[in-house]
Amino acid sequence: MERLEINETLSQLELLQKMKAMLDEEIRYGIIGLAEATEQEAKMKRQERKLIKEAVDAIHVSKNGKPRNIKLNEAKGLYYTNMPDKSQVYGKTLDALYENLFHAYGLSLDYHELSVGEIFKQAFKRKQFNSTNKENSFTRNLKTYKTYFSSDFTDRDITQITKDDLLSYTKSMCEKFHPSKKEFLAYKGILNLIFEYAFDKDIRSDNPVPCIHNEDYYKDGYCNCITRENVDNILSTEEIDNVRTTIRERLSSYKYKGYDPNGFAIILSTYIGTRVGEVCSLKWSDIKEFFIWIHSQMVEGERKASQGMTWKYCPYTKNERSMSSKKGRYFPITKDTRALLQEVKEKQIELGIYDEDGYIFMRTNGTPINPNCYTKALKKIMDNLGYHVTNNHAFRKSVNSNILIPMGLDEVQRADLLGHSPEVNLNNYTYKRLDDTNEIYQRFNPKTNENTVGLD
Structure with missing residues (x-):
């Protein structure tokens, strides 16, 4: 085969590459069905292999013009042949060997094709x-x-x-x-x-x-x-109080003027031990008469050049992603959490950003906080206090050890409140969660008759 004929073969192969790209676009936009596309791809692959074999057969010859030997290494299950420089080229099949020879002779259509x-x-x-x-x-x-x-x-x-x-x-x-x-x-x-x-x-x-x-x-x-468990230690009751006090001091500063959605979210996390994505996704409609309904999370969306990572609302929690039933979990409202939520609500009304169907922890521009900005705010506060805490894991462990265990809640009840029980426990004890909600609420609020319902 003359060089002109090889160039013609390469042109035909290049045309096949363009046809493949067009077929990919048709599949992506649903213009062509998968069965028909598969048939066309197979046909183009056969044409491609035929053209590659013709080109290789013309150039893969010895000095006397005879085709170079192709052998099978039965021990390795590979076909191989010697190149003019004595190096060897392998392939699992004859077609694969020809494709590798095609590239070995520098006949690739694009240098980056095999990068x-x-x-x-x-x-x-x-x-x-x-x-x-x-x-x-x-x-x-x-x-x-x-x-x-x-x-x-x-x-x-x-x-x-x-x-x-x-x-x-x-x-x-x-x-x-x-x-x-x-x-x-x-x-x-x-x-x-x-x-x-x-x-x-x-x-x-x-x-x-x-x-x-x-x-x-x-x-x-x-x-x-270094595992997260080694870094994020359980915080003592005194250390938790220090976190809340530090945030209160931030709120009184000129910068925040009494409203810091990340700070408020961190305080709530110290009471109920949510995951970062869960606290960021809480809405006012999730506040029920006696409970906070935790059933969603903020997750990463697309990364956009103009604004970096975007975030989107996901209607189920991390531990529910593989479950067919996604009901969320209920954490009892206490005097402290009710007062905090009431404070946030009143401040939002004052700022003109309150929306009864909107997010609880919302910026003054009307957008919700996200896990990224929450974590940065948390890290800054913890660094100032000298605590080695990087996320909400420490709060979750602290709520479990400092609040739930002293209350006498059993292992299933504690795991259910924090949403970190194994899937089998969630599947087997869902009835227990529903039956125990009133009992658990009263353990958080011993004098139920003195507590108001929901928020004002």
Whole structure:
């Protein structure tokens, strides 16, 4: 095959690539059905393989013009052949071998076609198309990829990355970021997504990710293995009072002028031990006669260039996401929580931002607080007090230890109030929650007849 004919073959392959891109768009917008799209993709793949084989057969020859031998290594289950420079190219199938030879001879249509970054895009697209994961999961995947994968690494040809390369990059990444165990596993998950896709598509003959042993990075200090439990200690009653006093001092300052939605939310959290996302999503309609109905959370939305991360209301709590029945939980209103909520309500009425169907912890511009700004406010307060607290986990543990246990509530009742019981407990003891609500309320408010109902 003359060079002119090879160029013609490349032009036909380039046309097929454009047709594939158009087909992807038609699938995305529902113009074509999945069955028909699958049939068209298979047809285009057959055409592509035929053209690739023609191009490789014309160039993969010895000095005498005869085709180079292709052999099967039965022990490895791989086809292989020698290149002119004596190096070997492998493939799980003959089609895969021809594709690898096509790229080995520099006939790729796009330099980035086999880059780590390009394979990630394809793998991520497949995951979005086939997976039942929530949008937040995909957002976290992209955040992990953008954080821990450098452009130098993502521009590399994935077929040329060895196990040693992967180990070396992982080590340097950990030395730079010192990720937590959770973050390290997320990084490894993205690596596996990329290389497993390359293996499935016969781009690589192996997936080298299993060579990364977690414990090697945990024990040698490459990862930050300080767990949240070691940092967020249970706060004493005195320390909780100090937190509330500090926020009250903030409220009296010129900056806040008596209204600090993050501060009010933090105070409420010290009484009822909600998660950050839950307290941010509370609405006035969630305040019932004797209880606060906790049944929602604020979750991450899309990241926008003009405003960064956006947040959206989710109508169920973290522990209910995998449950078919999402009823939320009820935390008894006490004299203290009623007074706090009444204060917030009156201040919002004064500012002209109160909405009986709106959020409880709302900024003066009418938008609700979000977990990000809440956590920043909490960290600033805790740093000033010298407490090693980074989120609401300390409040949840403190409410459990300082309030619920001394009341004599059993383990199921305590877990139910905090919403952190195992799924099996929630499924098996839902009736107990409904039966015990009045009893639990009276333990929080011994003299029920002296307590008013709801808010004024």
